[in-house]
Amino acid sequence: MxxxxxxxxxxxxxxxxxxxxxxxxxxDLNEGLSYTDTFRGADAETTAALINFYSENYKSSAPLPGWIHRIRNGQITVDGQVVTDPDMILRVGSKLVYHRLAWKExxxxxxxxxxxxxxxxxxxxxxxxxxxxxxxxxxxxxxxxxxxxxxxxxxxxxxxxxxxxxxxxxxxxxxxxxxxxxxxxxxxxxxxxxxxxxxxxxxxxxxxKRDGTEVGKERKISKFYRALVTGILEHNEDVVTQPIGLVHYPGVAEGLYVACSSGKPAMSKVCVLERLVHQNQTLVQVEIHSGRPHQIRIHLAYIGHPLVA
Structure with a gap:
């Protein structure tokens, strides 16, 4: 007061x-989701059936019968109009919207x-x-x-x-x-x-500063995390500068983030907080100096001490 x-x-x-x-x-259910596309052809005379557009461009979302069901179920609009005919011919420039039904997350x-x-x-x-x-x-x-x-x-x-x-x-x-x-x-x-x-x-x-010198001196915001890892770390402190990048992986459409030389620079400072010898685990503090996806998981695994599941 x-x-x-x-x-x-x-x-x-x-x-x-x-x-x-x-x-x-x-x-209980979310509001569903809408995905918008614009049909584009090589020239003004290009045409294609609606079912061909979705079944060929979004194979990972649903097989051919699945897209036929969605179209006949009224889940797709073309230029603002609901279309239920899978064989409808699209015009270049047509706006397509697939309305995914609500689901329980x-x-x-x-x-x-x-x-x-x-x-x-x-x-x-x-x-x-x-x-x-x-x-x-x-x-x-x-x-x-x-x-x-x-x-x-x-x-x-x-x-x-x-x-x-x-x-x-x-x-x-x-x-x-x-x-x-x-x-x-x-x-x-x-x-x-x-x-x-x-x-x-x-x-x-x-x-x-990939050599680890003067770590964090110029930062206005510092990020610290605590994590439990497998194994016993030998050194009290370790600076990891392994780059992290996205690589193709079968079955994962967006790919996976991994430690790779072609990735973006990343830096993590790992400090031991407690060695749990009987459990063969170590409690560590990780200060990350970059915000790469899954950086803590990747860097700890890179030095041979993956996160405890």
Missing amino acids: ADAMAAAAAGESPPLQADYFFGRPWP PFAPHLLQVLYEDDDMVALNKPSGLQVLPKGIFQQRTVLAQLQWKEWKMPPSSCSKRKNVQLHPVPVHRLGRGTSGLLLCAKTKLAKVQLASYFAEGAANAEK
Whole structure:
């Protein structure tokens, strides 16, 4: 209360209440998903049947009978009109939309804890099992959805340029679905740009300092994680600078992120917190100086100590 009175006397906005929980229980089904395409041909006379377009371009989504069923079920529109004839001939430039039916997403926690909040940003304690942004089978059960559903005290447009005001906070970085920890979300576009630039500095510094010298000296934001790994680490500290890249892998459409020489620079500093000799495991702290996908998992496995399942 004293802090709020002092801020008001100085003409500043009082600090917002923090350390509280929010979250709406997930609906049983999500809202489905729409995928938009534009039919393009080599020339104006090019034509193709609707079923050919989907069965040839999206084989991994469904086999031919599956696409026929979706079309006859009224799940596809062409130029805004529902089409149920698989043999309909498409015209160049036609807009196609496939409407995926609603489905029940796997379990995910819905409560989020606010640790800090002001007019520019919100710091959340993200629980394990909750995805940050929509991807794959998790399209609704995400941090972003809960941020959109909550009523926030956003900066008044009279106090800042309207173009800078957002409807709700947005995450400025990601944490893996299975990872718990601090997640920063920006309330304004300016804050989003500034915070994102701080995280980008880590990747830039990792590329410049792959020898591990002066680790973290120029960073404005540091990222620390705790992890339990298999085996007993010999050294108390280890700096890993193995590049991480995306490679083709059978059965995985997007490919897999792995340790590879052709990947992007990445840097992790691993420090031993406790050696659990009887369990043949080690509790470590990992400070990552770049934000490559699955960086902790890949770097720990690279030095011979994969995460405990």
